[in-house]
Amino acid sequence: MYTMSSKIKSFSLILIVLGAIGLIYSFIDAPSSVEEVKEMLHTENASHGAESVAMQGDHASEDAHADEHAEHIYHQLQNKPWAALYVPALFLFLISLGVFVFYALQNAAQAGWSPVLFRVMEGIASYLVPGGIIVYILLLLSSLHFNHLFVWMDPEVVAHDEIIQNKTAYLNTPFFLIRAAIYMIGWVLFSKLIIKNSRKMDDGFDLRLHKRNFKLSAGFLVFFIVTESMMSWDWIMSIDTHWFSTLFGWFVLASILVSAVTTIALVTIYLKGKGYLENVNNSHIHDLGKFMMGFSIFWAYLWFSQFLLIWYSNIPEEVTYYAQRLEDYPVLFFGTVILNWVLPMLILINSDFKRINWIIVFAGVIILLGNYLNFFVMIMPGTVGESWTIGIPEISSVLLILGLFIFTVFKALAKAPLTVKHNAFLEESKHFHY
Amino acid sequence: MASKVLHAIFTDDDILMQAVKALREKKYSIDEVFCPFPVHGLDKAMGIPHTRLAITSFLYGLVGLAVATWMMNFIMIEDWPQNIGGKPSFSYLENMPAFVPIMFEMTVFFAAHLMVITFYMRSKLWPFKKAENPDVRTTDDKFLMEISVNETNVQAIAEVLHENGASEIKLIDNK
Numbered sequence: 001m002y003t004m005s006s007k008i009k010s011f012s013l014i015l016i017v018l019g020a021i022g023l024i025y026s027f028i029d030a031p032s033s034v035e036e037v038k039e040m041l042h043t044e045n046a047s048h049g050a051e052s053v054a055m056q057g058d059h060a061s062e063d064a065h066a067d068e069h070a071e072h073i074y075h076q077l078q079n080k081p082w083a084a085l086y087v088p089a090l091f092l093f094l095i096s097l098g099v100f101v102f103y104a105l106q107n108a109a110q111a112g113w114s115p116v117l118f119r120v121m122e123g124i125a126s127y128l129v130p131g132g133i134i135v136y137i138l139l140l141l142s143s144l145h146f147n148h149l150f151v152w153m154d155p156e157v158v159a160h161d162e163i164i165q166n167k168t169a170y171l172n173t174p175f176f177l178i179r180a181a182i183y184m185i186g187w188v189l190f191s192k193l194i195i196k197n198s199r200k201m202d203d204g205f206d207l208r209l210h211k212r213n214f215k216l217s218a219g220f221l222v223f224f225i226v227t228e229s230m231m232s233w234d235w236i237m238s239i240d241t242h243w244f245s246t247l248f249g250w251f252v253l254a255s256i257l258v259s260a261v262t263t264i265a266l267v268t269i270y271l272k273g274k275g276y277l278e279n280v281n282n283s284h285i286h287d288l289g290k291f292m293m294g295f296s297i298f299w300a301y302l303w304f305s306q307f308l309l310i311w312y313s314n315i316p317e318e319v320t321y322y323a324q325r326l327e328d329y330p331v332l333f334f335g336t337v338i339l340n341w342v343l344p345m346l347i348l349i350n351s352d353f354k355r356i357n358w359i360i361v362f363a364g365v366i367i368l369l370g371n372y373l374n375f376f377v378m379i380m381p382g383t384v385g386e387s388w389t390i391g392i393p394e395i396s397s398v399l400l401i402l403g404l405f406i407f408t409v410f411k412a413l414a415k416a417p418l419t420v421k422h423n424a425f426l427e428e429s430k431h432f433h434y
Numbered sequence: 435m436a437s438k439v440l441h442a443i444f445t446d447d448d449i450l451m452q453a454v455k456a457l458r459e460k461k462y463s464i465d466e467v468f469c470p471f472p473v474h475g476l477d478k479a480m481g482i483p484h485t486r487l488a489i490t491s492f493l494y495g496l497v498g499l500a501v502a503t504w505m506m507n508f509i510m511i512e513d514w515p516q517n518i519g520g521k522p523s524f525s526y527l528e529n530m531p532a533f534v535p536i537m538f539e540m541t542v543f544f545a546a547h548l549m550v551i552t553f554y555m556r557s558k559l560w561p562f563k564k565a566e567n568p569d570v571r572t573t574d575d576k577f578l579m580e581i582s583v584n585e586t587n588v589q590a591i592a593e594v595l596h597e598n599g600a601s602e603i604k605l606i607d608n609k
Contacts, residue, residue: 308531314520349492 015403022396082147084393093131098260100125107217126412205422239382258295289354300341339370442600453598468572491549498544
């Protein structure tokens with residue numbers, strides 16, 4: 001039985017407090033009127049004095065342009081703390097979902113190596129409920145016009161935009177919220193049922209429970225792949241409302257899976273290092289390492305497939321998505337490829353390296369950072385555009401959500417024995433070696 | 435080189451593994467083991483060093499990547515930079531996405547084929563090669579162990595083999 005150490009507890013609470021303070025500060029710090037932004041832009045321009053003198057020409061049109069520009073920047077800066085919070089909230093929620101998907105996959109595939117890791121996966125999946133609530137509240141606040149994360153939610157914009165008007169049958173607020181509720185309730189229900197059966201099996205092996213979990217897992221995977229695809233259209237792709245891509249759902253899925261497997265590996269290594277999980281050996285770590293590397297390459301494959309097809313045909317209505325990212329986010333845009341593919345592949349290609357804990361941790365941190373930036377590059381350009389930074393709002397919201405995540409996960413890990421007591425494949429898993 | 439070898443036949447891979455371990459414990463060296471199928475863990479029990487085939491494959495992959503990059507840079511960018519459908523042929527980097535499928539395939543092609551050829555060369559396999567099979571039954575259901583012996587230790591080794599379940603033991607002149 002695991003008990004949450006006071007160190008982890010205070011560490012996560014410190015993260016939450018620091019994050020909350022930073023986030024409150026960034027909400028207060030966001031400009032509250034267009035005038036404030038104008039002032040800000042003015043002082044910025046003053047520092048490039050020579051330029052602004054040279055540009056004094058047609059006053060009237062320039063002023064009108066400056067007003068428009070200021071308003072544009074104002075909306076972006078107002079969105080900033082919201083988008084900064086939305087990225088990690090969504091990312092960590094989807095990680096816990098991904099962990100549960102991996103768990104269901106292991107059940108459905110009747111994997112012989114993983115049952116000793118099931119409780120770790122169940123623990124991480126427990127973040128589904130608080131994470132889901134946070135994401136849902138953020139979506140609800142967007143629908144109530146507290147922010148402009150989703151441009152199609154603004155009736156004024158839709159009134160002048162024929163492209164969005166043609167999409168309102170799908171993209172309208174009530175339907176959006178109902179869909180989100182269906183996905184989340186479905187995922188949480190499946191996870192509660194499957195985990196409940198797994199806990200019940202601790203009292204004694206029951207073939208009926210085993211079979212029920214097998215069927216539930218298979219059913220969940222079908223439900224998941226449909227809802228995941230729609231979720232990625234709703235929560236991420238609809239931010240860039242004019243743009244669409246058919247493999248987007250898969251691309252998001254790859255990012256979720258690779259971060260989920262990495263999170264499982266990191267938590268496992270932490271618990272193993274603390275002396276729990278006596279049945280986990282370095283072959284289990286090796287297997288997780290293989291999944292990390294495989295899914296990294298899968299991510300890169302989809303990233304490149306999406307990019308290549310759009311770059312190659314260069315159709316204006318599709319290519320603006322990448323044009324904007326290449327112009328405003330060049331370092332992050334290509335940085336994600338290095339962090340999510342090049343480095344993990346080169347580090348994890350060696351079979352011996354995949355058995356060494358610190359190398360897995362090192363690669364894991366790179367992968368998690370890279371996938372956070374992947375979500376950042378998917379969400380930020382459509383919400384804050386060129387006004388992005390990685391400053392107080394972004395870092396503090398990561399700390400806040402990460403603190404919550406760690407607190408929930410380790411609290412849940414303490415609720416049940418860290419190794420399942422009965423599973424059809426438990427013995428095989430204990431003696432797994434590769 | 436010893437002039438004589440012992441051929442010990444085993445009927446089961448578990449028994450074979452036991453015999454291998456027993457001989458290794460007594461510091462006798464085993465020349466060769468012939469099996470009809472891969473026996474899991476036999477290489478470790480015999481103390482054979484790990485293969486470096488994967489490392490050669492990685493290096494061959496790098497060669498393939500370099501060949502593809504050099505070839506397309508020369509043809510498409512340096513030699514005759516035409517405007518084909520508006521694709522930017524000013525530098526390799528600008529047109530790189532279009533080259534990636536070929537770079538990928540060439541990497542895999544070189545890595546795979548050169549590794550296979552390396553494998554053939556290292557294990558001395560080619561068409562019309564004379565089969566080196568001491569006993570035809572080893573391709574069907576028998577396991578054969580070959581140990582070099584001399585007059586001083588032949589008796590001792592034969593006894594170890596016999597104790598560990600060899601079903602036939604033959605003393606043969608080494609060719």
